[in-house]
Amino acid sequence: MIQDEQIEFGGSAAAIRHHYDVGNDFYSAWLDPSMTYSSAMWDGLPKDAPLEEAQQRKLDYHAESVGAGEGMRILDVGCGWGGMMRNLRRRHGAAECVGLTLSEEQLAYIEQSGDPGIGAVLSNWHDYRPDRPFDAIISVGAFEHFAHPQQSVDERRGVYREFFQACRDWMEGKGRLSLQTIAYGRMSPEDANPFIANEIFPAAELPTLEDIVVACKGLFRVERLRDDGLDYARTCEMWSNRLRGAVRSGVVDPAIHPVEKYSRYLRMSAAGFRMRKIGLLRIAFATE
Amino acid sequence: MNSDLIRQASAEEIESWIIARIAEIVNVAPAAVSPDAPFDSFGIDSAKAISLMVELENWLNLPDELPLELLFEAEAIRDAATGIAAAVSDMAAQQGGVRP
Numbered sequence: 027m028i029q030d031e032q033i034e035f036g037g038s039a040a041a042i043r044h045h046y047d048v049g050n051d052f053y054s055a056w057l058d059p060s061m062t063y064s065s066a067m068w069d070g071l072p073k074d075a076p077l078e079e080a081q082q083r084k085l086d087y088h089a090e091s092v093g094a095g096e097g098m099r100i101l102d103v104g105c106g107w108g109g110m111m112r113n114l115r116r117r118h119g120a121a122e123c124v125g126l127t128l129s130e131e132q133l134a135y136i137e138q139s140g141d142p143g144i145g146a147v148l149s150n151w152h153d154y155r156p157d158r159p160f161d162a163i164i165s166v167g168a169f170e171h172f173a174h175p176q177q178s179v180d181e182r183r184g185v186y187r188e189f190f191q192a193c194r195d196w197m198e199g200k201g202r203l204s205l206q207t208i209a210y211g212r213m214s215p216e217d218a219n220p221f222i223a224n225e226i227f228p229a230a231e232l233p234t235l236e237d238i239v240v241a242c243k244g245l246f247r248v249e250r251l252r253d254d255g256l257d258y259a260r261t262c263e264m265w266s267n268r269l270r271g272a273v274r275s276g277v278v279d280p281a282i283h284p285v286e287k288y289s290r291y292l293r294m295s296a297a298g299f300r301m302r303k304i305g306l307l308r309i310a311f312a313t314e
Numbered sequence: 315m316n317s318d319l320i321r322q323a324s325a326e327e328i329e330s331w332i333i334a335r336i337a338e339i340v341n342v343a344p345a346a347v348s349p350d351a352p353f354d355s356f357g358i359d360s361a362k363a364i365s366l367m368v369e370l371e372n373w374l375n376l377p378d379e380l381p382l383e384l385l386f387e388a389e390a391i392r393d394a395a396t397g398i399a400a401a402v403s404d405m406a407a408q409q410g411g412v413r414p
Binding site: 259263266267270274290293294295296297298300301303 | 354360361363364367368377378379381382383386387
């Protein structure tokens with residue numbers, strides 16, 4: 027079927043809403059209290075550390091990666107429900123945080139937080155024009171949405187390069203960027219599972235590490251790089267178990283919410299990470 | 315929740331079940347699936363792997379999910395079956411503790 031479908035830069039708004047506007051209540055039933063919907067981090071923690079602690083570790087890791095400190099103005103591209111920004115304000119002394127989101131439910135959630143140092147903008151990164159520069163940028167779990175499956179490798183890398191150029195410009199050529207994204211590992215784009223590609227994340231395409239290295243060349247230097255795929259496997263399994271617990275205790279009603287679909291998606295993702303088909307990149311960039 | 319009891323299968327029974335299911339998925343005779351081989355050596359994709367886990371959990375009548383690492387991180391199917399049998403036994407003990 028041929029559709030007159032325009033490819034949107036910086037993440038398709040319709041696609042983002044498809045995934046994230048299932049309802050804040052649904053997500054809050056199985057995410058940790060900080061509503062962090064991305065991989066936690068167990069590095070430096072005991073193997074059996076609870077999800078909340080590992081999510082906190084992840085938030086602090088990115089804050090440290092960009093050298094977050096007193097008085098800084100920090101941008102969060104794809105801010106979700108604002109957990110990263112709240113942590114930057116509370117624990118790292120950031121003066122002002124601005125988050126970009128495409129989800130109206132997430133925007134509303136952040137706006138009711140009541141912290142004047144935290145703001146959110148309903149915009150994709152491509153159209154965003156800040157009125158003042160930022161000292162640092164963090165982006166967790168957004169990069170996965172930037173490219174489109176119908177784009178060629180060169181087109182995808184072109185989009186990624188525009189993103190890196192935009193980040194550089196928003197910091198006036200001086201600062202750090204901390205990125206966390208799922209990436210293809212041993213699996214190639216052609217092997218992607220149609221259930222995840224169509225049902226869960228329509229119009230999204232994952233990067234490869236190579237795409238990122240090529241796209242940032244001359245704009246950012248890679249300062250440190252980790253592949254923490256097993257962290258994401260564990261996170262997905264914990265979410266799936268919590269979702270099951272929420273159903274059992276009656277907090278989530280399978281007649282209303284897509285429990286079966288999410289449970290399958292979370293466990294399939296976990297399997298993909300465990301089989302190293304996909305990985306979780308955490309990359310700290312610095313301007314050259 | 316339902317009051318159905320967990321099926322306390324032995325490691326050997328679980329091993330046979332997994333081998334039969336792998337054989338079905340990759341379309342070979344069960345005898346061709348070695349219990350000494352790791353699960354990820356059969357080229358089973360993540361969707362089928364999860365279906366297998368869900369079916370196994372249903373067969374065992376488990377109230378909770380089995381950790382995927384029991385299947386994926388084990389060096390051999392035999393070790394996976396041993397780990398799963400231990401996890402099942404733990405869950406049954408918990409179930410026993412709260413049942414009237």
